[in-house]
Amino acid sequence: xxxxxxxxxxxxxxxxxxxxxxxxxxxxxxxxxxxxxxxxxxxxxxxxxxxxxxxxxxxxxxxxxxxxxxxxxxxxxxxxxxxxxxxxxxxxxxxxxxxxxxxxxxxxxxxxxxxxxxxxxxxxxxxxxxxxxxxxxxxxxxxxxxxxxxxxxxxxxxxxxxxxxxxxxxxxxxxxxxxxxxxxxxxxxxxxxxxxxxxxxxxxxxxxxxxxxxxxxxxxxxxxxxxxxxxxxxxxxxxxxxxxxxxxxxxxxxxxxxxxxxxxxxxxxxxxxxxxxxxxxxxxxxxxxxxxxxxxxxxxxxxxxxxxxxxxxxxxxxxxxxxxxxxxxxxxxxxxxxxxxxxxxxxxxxxxxxxxxxxxxxxxxxxxxxxxxxxxxxxxxxxxxxxxxxxxxxxxxxxxxxxxxxxxxxxxxxxxxxx
Amino acid sequence: xxxxxxxxxxxxxxxxxxxxxxxxxxxxxxxxxxxxxxxxxxxxxxxxxxxxxxxxxxxxxxxxxxxxxxxxxxxxxxxxxxxxxxxxxxxxxxxxxxxxxxxxxxxxxxxxxxxxxxxxxxxxxxxxxxxxxxxxxxxxxxxxxxxxxxxxxxxxxxxxxxxxxxxxxxxxxxxxxxxxxxxxxxxxxxxxxxxxxxxxxxxxxxxxxxxxxxxxxxxxxxxxxxxxxxxxxxxxxxxxxxxxxxxxxxxxxxxxxxxxxxxxxxxxxxxxxxxxxxxxxxxxxxxxxxxxxxxxxxxxxxxxxxxxxxxxxxxxxxxxxxxxxxxxxxxxxxxxxxxxxxxxxxxxxxxxxxxxxxxxxxxxxxxxxxxxxxxxxxxxxxxxxxxxxxxxxxxxxxxxxxxxxxxxxxxxxxxxxxxxxxxxxxxxxxxxxxxxxxxxxxxxxxxxxxxxxxxxxxxxxxxxxxxxxxxxxxxxxxxxxxxxxxxxxxxxxxxxxxxxxxxxxxxxxxxxxxxxxxxxxxxxxxxxxxxxxxxxxxxxxxxxxxxxxxxxxxxxxxxxxxxxxxxxxxxxxxxxx
Numbered sequence: 001x002x003x004x005x006x007x008x009x010x011x012x013x014x015x016x017x018x019x020x021x022x023x024x025x026x027x028x029x030x031x032x033x034x035x036x037x038x039x040x041x042x043x044x045x046x047x048x049x050x051x052x053x054x055x056x057x058x059x060x061x062x063x064x065x066x067x068x069x070x071x072x073x074x075x076x077x078x079x080x081x082x083x084x085x086x087x088x089x090x091x092x093x094x095x096x097x098x099x100x101x102x103x104x105x106x107x108x109x110x111x112x113x114x115x116x117x118x119x120x121x122x123x124x125x126x127x128x129x130x131x132x133x134x135x136x137x138x139x140x141x142x143x144x145x146x147x148x149x150x151x152x153x154x155x156x157x158x159x160x161x162x163x164x165x166x167x168x169x170x171x172x173x174x175x176x177x178x179x180x181x182x183x184x185x186x187x188x189x190x191x192x193x194x195x196x197x198x199x200x201x202x203x204x205x206x207x208x209x210x211x212x213x214x215x216x217x218x219x220x221x222x223x224x225x226x227x228x229x230x231x232x233x234x235x236x237x238x239x240x241x242x243x244x245x246x247x248x249x250x251x252x253x254x255x256x257x258x259x260x261x262x263x264x265x266x267x268x269x270x271x272x273x274x275x276x277x278x279x280x281x282x283x284x285x286x287x288x289x290x291x292x293x294x295x296x297x298x299x300x301x302x303x304x305x306x307x308x309x310x311x312x313x314x315x316x317x318x319x320x321x322x323x324x325x326x327x328x329x330x331x332x333x334x335x336x337x338x339x340x341x342x343x344x345x346x347x348x349x350x351x352x353x354x355x356x357x358x359x360x361x362x363x364x365x366x367x368x369x370x371x372x373x374x375x376x377x378x379x380x381x382x383x384x385x386x387x388x389x390x391x392x393x394x395x396x397x398x399x400x401x402x403x404x405x406x407x408x409x410x411x412x413x414x415x416x417x418x419x
Numbered sequence: 420x421x422x423x424x425x426x427x428x429x430x431x432x433x434x435x436x437x438x439x440x441x442x443x444x445x446x447x448x449x450x451x452x453x454x455x456x457x458x459x460x461x462x463x464x465x466x467x468x469x470x471x472x473x474x475x476x477x478x479x480x481x482x483x484x485x486x487x488x489x490x491x492x493x494x495x496x497x498x499x500x501x502x503x504x505x506x507x508x509x510x511x512x513x514x515x516x517x518x519x520x521x522x523x524x525x526x527x528x529x530x531x532x533x534x535x536x537x538x539x540x541x542x543x544x545x546x547x548x549x550x551x552x553x554x555x556x557x558x559x560x561x562x563x564x565x566x567x568x569x570x571x572x573x574x575x576x577x578x579x580x581x582x583x584x585x586x587x588x589x590x591x592x593x594x595x596x597x598x599x600x601x602x603x604x605x606x607x608x609x610x611x612x613x614x615x616x617x618x619x620x621x622x623x624x625x626x627x628x629x630x631x632x633x634x635x636x637x638x639x640x641x642x643x644x645x646x647x648x649x650x651x652x653x654x655x656x657x658x659x660x661x662x663x664x665x666x667x668x669x670x671x672x673x674x675x676x677x678x679x680x681x682x683x684x685x686x687x688x689x690x691x692x693x694x695x696x697x698x699x700x701x702x703x704x705x706x707x708x709x710x711x712x713x714x715x716x717x718x719x720x721x722x723x724x725x726x727x728x729x730x731x732x733x734x735x736x737x738x739x740x741x742x743x744x745x746x747x748x749x750x751x752x753x754x755x756x757x758x759x760x761x762x763x764x765x766x767x768x769x770x771x772x773x774x775x776x777x778x779x780x781x782x783x784x785x786x787x788x789x790x791x792x793x794x795x796x797x798x799x800x801x802x803x804x805x806x807x808x809x810x811x812x813x814x815x816x817x818x819x820x821x822x823x824x825x826x827x828x829x830x831x832x833x834x835x836x837x838x839x840x841x842x843x844x845x846x847x848x849x850x851x852x853x854x855x856x857x858x859x860x861x862x863x864x865x866x867x868x869x870x871x872x873x874x875x876x877x878x879x880x881x882x883x884x885x886x887x888x889x890x891x892x893x894x895x896x897x898x899x900x901x902x903x904x905x906x907x908x909x910x911x912x913x914x915x916x917x918x919x920x921x922x923x924x925x926x927x928x929x930x931x932x933x934x935x936x937x938x939x940x941x942x943x944x945x946x947x948x949x950x951x952x953x954x955x956x957x958x959x960x961x962x963x964x965x966x967x968x969x970x971x972x973x974x975x976x977x978x979x980x981x982x983x984x985x986x987x988x989x990x991x992x993x994x995x996x
Contacts (some may be wrong), residue, residue, distance in 0.1 A: 051797075075514075108736050118602065136521055139520060139521075139525065139528055140528065146551050146554075147551065147555040147557070147558040148550075148558065149555045150555045150559055151555070151558035151559045151561065151562045152556065154559060154562040155562075156848050158562075158566060162608040184514075187510040187511060187514070188507075191454055198447070243537065243541070244535075244537035244543075245534075245535050245537060247535070247537065248535055248540075249535070257543070259547075275854060284563060287563070287567070288563075288566075291566065291567050291570035291571070292578075293567070294570050294571060294573075294574035295573050295574055297574060297577030297578050298573040298574055298576050298577045298578065299573075299575075300578050301576070301577070301578040303766045306578055306580070307578075309580055310578050310579065310580060312737075313579070313581050314578060315735070315737055316581075316685075316734050316736065316737065317684055317685040317734070317735060321738060322738070323737070323738060326739075330764075331737055331766060331768070335782060336779055336780075336781055336782045337782065338778050338779035338780065339779075341580060341581055341583075342583070344578075344580050345583060348578060348580060359570070362563070362566055363563070365560060366559060366560070368562045369559050370556055370559055370560060373555055373556045373559065374556065388616050398535065403962055404510055411534050414692070
């Protein structure tokens with residue numbers, strides 16, 4: 001298929017003048033050592049942040065690394081290479097054996113996950129430029145109601161499913177296309193995406209890291225890995241005194257309250273609800289599969305081949321009388337329209353199948369989330385939610401035990417109040 | 420820190436935060452305003468520039484217009500790059516100031532930070548927390564509902580692709596034999612495009628007024644420059660106007676209009692191509708394989724109909740942009756309908772459609788500026804070749820897969836005469852220059868090879884050559900008829916008719932007929948010397964090529980389809996409707 005290549009601006013029209021058009025040249029390939037440098041910086045930053053969060057318990061250190069990440073991975077490397085986007089490369093490689101993944105992409109995709117398995121989401125804390133940027137703009141955090149927080153977090157799971165569908169089917173990298181912060185790092189981009197990014201930052205002044213919490217598909221994977229991490233953020237360096245001072249210290253709603261009042265035996269209503277949700281789980285999955293099948297046809301339209309085939313079909317049937325750049329280029333080339341239609345039909349089918357899987361995934365995730373909410377855990381202490389904690393180290397200094405450890409004045413603490 | 424310096428620090432950071440915040444808002448607003456002006460995209464989106472470019476196409480020599488375009492182009496470029504620079508500098512400044520704002524705002528926040536007061540929050544309420552948990556469950560479940568609504572909503576805009584072609588039943592595939600094709604007249608200028616029928620009865624003369632020599636005469640409802648084709652007792656014709664493309668079947672014996680079918684493409688749209696009056700909307704001649712009739716019109720609507728008039732398939736092969744209007748007739752080889760669409764160097768192409776389904780089997784781009792000539796399918800050394808002409812190439816393709824067999828450079832001008840094939844040579848007309856014979860058994864680019872012969876005698880500009888293997892007839896637009904030896908290119912004789920001609924000569928047995936644009940037919944002997952046999956008038960203009968048949972001659976004139984025979988009753992028969 002011929003590529004439709006257009007100069008950013010039309011070249012001068014009159015070749016009879018002495019003006020010579022510069023010959024387009026391909027930019028040189030980036031030196032390999034710079035790629036290795038990126039990987040080295042990533043690993044060094046992850047080690048440093050993990051140490052700062054888990055050993056030094058230093059918020060200022062985390063902020064310092066965050067500023068570095070924004071400058072290096074953000075403004076210097078223009079937001080690319082990016083761990084969030086690497087999901088797509090890895091997905092495409094999984095479903096397309098001819099697609100190769102560069103070492104840098106592989107490292108940026110897997111190393112933060114590996115660190116999350118051992119140290120929690122220290123990547124989110126300060127290494128990810130997207131997260132670090134949002135962390136820096138958080139000035140006056142407001143608490144998002146629990147019901148809203150939990151339900152909005154589902155968006156990230158859905159986004160992850162869609163991103164994998166599009167990447168696996170060759171339809172494009174939607175995470176990159178709709179990345180809100182890369183246009184800011186590059187000082188260039190479509191007005192819509194710039195406005196989206198700026199809006200997220202403005203919202204982020206009050207709502208802690210809206211992109212990380214509610215949209216980031218990589219955060220979902222990191223959360224899963226972090227939930228079984230060996231070492232984790234502990235709010236108190238000693239024993240929790242149930243003082244509740246840390247209760248509102250997390251700007252991201254990632255502190256689980258103690259549940260000392262939980263009944264020793266599950267109540268009958270809770271049992272019934274649990275059984276109902278267990279029954280509902282396969283229904284949600286089946287519903288997701290059905291809905292995925294419905295949406296698959298539309299998602300397929302985002303693929304350039306399917307889109308072109310649909311356009312040509314409209315032109316062939318006379319439903320439209322003009323042509324697009326793509327359809328004109330196709331017609332000018334040595335291309336078979338029936339081959340295109342056949343390719344488009346195959347892709348369409350692939351999208352429908354992938355969308356069904358995505359629907360099943362969404363049904364499963366929401367079903368499991370409902371189940372997890374139905375289970376009352378018997379916590380004795382205030383704990384960081386392992387999956388949602390972004391390891392920002394904000395909560396440490398809300399704990400009087402921590403202040404005592406640091407030799408700082410300890411405020412008067414109220415008696416444990418559990419209702 | 421001393422209280423005074425503490426106050427200064429506190430007030431200072433607040434002032435910096437406010438000042439930088441105001442700057443950010445103002446600069447952001449300015450950049451947005453700048454963007455809204457559209458100056459950055461002005462160069463690529465300037466309607467004025469597009470308008471001037473279009474004007475330049477009409478007046479390519481207008482120096483003043485060129486100067487205006489240059490001036491506007493330069494101005495737009497300058498604006499565009501200036502605004503880009505402003506945007507970039509503004510955004511850079513915003514990033515720096517945003518850093519300052521955040522640093523000072525964090526300082527202010529830190530100074531004003533208060534310790535949490537759990538006592539003020541009151542005691543925890545397990546019942547309320549339990550209720551919140553339930554509410555959260557409902558909210559999460561609602562997300563599934565949102566996703567469901569989104570999925571159903573998007574499904575309304577699902578992609579609609581053409582259905583895969585139905586498998587063709589083996590029994591339905593039967594290709595007519597060469598003998599059957601020769602016995603009939605299945606395409607423009609006959610089976611192989613030679614304009615020749617071995618056994619035929621071309622009447623020497625007739626009289627429209629008295630009806631002598633006219634077996635029947637039937638009105639054709641819609642106009643068209645296309646010629647009739649015949650298969651057994653069915654005559655097919657096309658006609659069109661701005662609203663309809665129509666295929667007609669006439670009874671070849673009695674002249675009745677058996678059926679007329681208006682094509683219906685899937686989108687039920689009727690693109691309106693720009694055509695010249697001389698070309699019209701139905702210039703291409705249809706083709707048949709004895710099972711179906713295939714027709715194409717100026718708007719690229721191409722269709723297959725069965726012999727009962729039922730449309731089998733119909734499609735539009737994309738918008739055409741032909742300066743005179745599409746005129747190339749269809750060709751057929753086995754189950755391949757061959758469509759030559761020469762419109763311009765970037766868009767000329769040759770397409771093969773499956774005759775049963777209309778499904779595209781192959782497509783090749785053609786390096787052709789444009790042409791109005793029709794392709795022919797011939798057998799060369801027992802292998803099929805699809806011969807095409809267009810400026811500047813004669814190209815031969817394998818009709819099975821579209822692969823190119825050979826090509827010869829050198830055609831120029833606006834090419835309307837179709838090629839002919841005889842004795843292993845392809846005869847092509849190069850209007851205004853020469854007629855040449857190209858050996859058809861080569862491969863690759865044969866441009867440097869010498870033609871078998873070349874002559875500048877009587878080179879046609881519109882009508883196509885006719886050849887019976889012994890004699891090659893060439894007819895120029897202003898009436899010079901030349902008879903050549905197809906083997907050597909030697910002119911046997913020539914004769915000048917004081918008339919204008921578009922239609923091609925037709926050879927039937929030992930007679931040849933040519934018809935002028937005014938509708939005057941000349942019949943002469945198919946011999947090595949010119950021997951005039953008769954001249955008759957149709958009373959209507961004529962651009963179509965006559966169809967000689969075993970016992971008569973079919974001829975499409977401006978408004979009527981005629982069946983002419985050597986001896987006929989005096990009274991004109993009006994066919995029963």
